[in-house]
Amino acid sequence: MKIKIGVFFGGKSVEHEISIITANQAITSLNKDKYEIIPIYISKNGKMYTGENLFDLKEYKDMDKLIKKCEEIVCVNNGNKANVLRVNNKMFSSNIINTIDVAFPIMHGTNGEDGSIQGFLEILGIPYIGPDVLASSIGMDKIMMRRILKEQNIPSLEYVAFYSLDYIKGEDKYIKEIEDKLTYPVIVKAGNLGSSVGIKKANNREGLAEAIEFAMEFSDRIMVEKAITNLKEINCSVLGDMIDAIPSTCEQPIGSDEILSYKDKYVGGSKSKTGGSKGMATLQRKVPADIPEEMHKKIQDIAVKTFKILGCSGVARIDFMIDMEDNNIYVNEINTIPGALSYYLWEATNKPFEKELDELVEIAFKRNRERQNRTYSYDQNILALGNGVKGAKK
């Protein structure tokens, strides 16, 4: 019997189309001898569809037409599995189209990797691949992530963070805090976005105020940190769960400094909202990274530690910054699935994508077993007890 994997993708997110592409790549690489794939496409208005046509990337050129060829569905719990049910009932045939043993959410950005789809799958009560609700949402939130890393003594840059609304009420106070704690140049970031959106460098007080206002267009929370001028970026992927996890070999994205100088042009320039790069997709990379063996090992150790501290499971990519002036290593951020499927890193670590996906499925089942061993309800119904139920306050 094949394992039935429900691949959830699309969704209400600006990264809807990227999700379709990533899902298609993963579906292609999943071993069809072991798995039956049930594609679950979530449209931009939040409806779920399934159907054979969803396997063909060309069909997405006209999404309205594609949807008409598919069946609108809902997922409902059925023990350890989920039933996939038709929304438009058919009179004389079963409305259960299929069942799902394990879900694979491949949704980027908001309503996806921020923990929303994970919450839905928790309620649905089936095993799913990747980090749970908490780890997913921390992974999307640069400020919360930094707070946890600092508290756990993971090397990360000093920062100042605040709410946009507080800043509007007292700009001077925050500018002073930033200047007391950090030195120029600094980098200003929107608190909870990816793909370099809202990021700007500032060389002085004027530039700082401008960069903060720019970031405020995108987010209600702002983060400021020292800009590393002589920067080397290194990424390391980690596979496993909070207890057992292994690092991949490290990669060095190259051309990233050019992206930053591209962004630099926006300082004092036009307020374009399209100044960002699309993640790692367009970057060249060196695998393994061009760093000494000892540093490679150190980064791998910190990557695993970070993965565990943030409570990740499945696979995540931890992005590092090295200050080439003093060789100090800093964790910049963690990227969870799907941005972090990083198959090229695991291929370089002698784990082809197909094998990586097998392990992700195994980890999902393992985590679900552990979850089932926990107590979520008591057998006795206290409402059925004879002597009255005491109110919560007593």
Ligand SMILES: Nc1ncnc2c1ncn2[C@@H]1O[C@H](COP(=O)(O)OP(=O)(O)O)[C@@H](O)[C@H]1O
């Ligand atoms: N403190 C910093 N110093 C120098 N460059 C930085 C710094 N922080 C970020 N950058 C540059 O900006 C890019 C995007 O920043 P990052 O924090 O990774 O946000 P995103 O979620 O958009 O990827 C980084 O890959 C790096 O090139």
Ligand SMILES: [Mg+2]
């Ligand atoms: Mg990044």
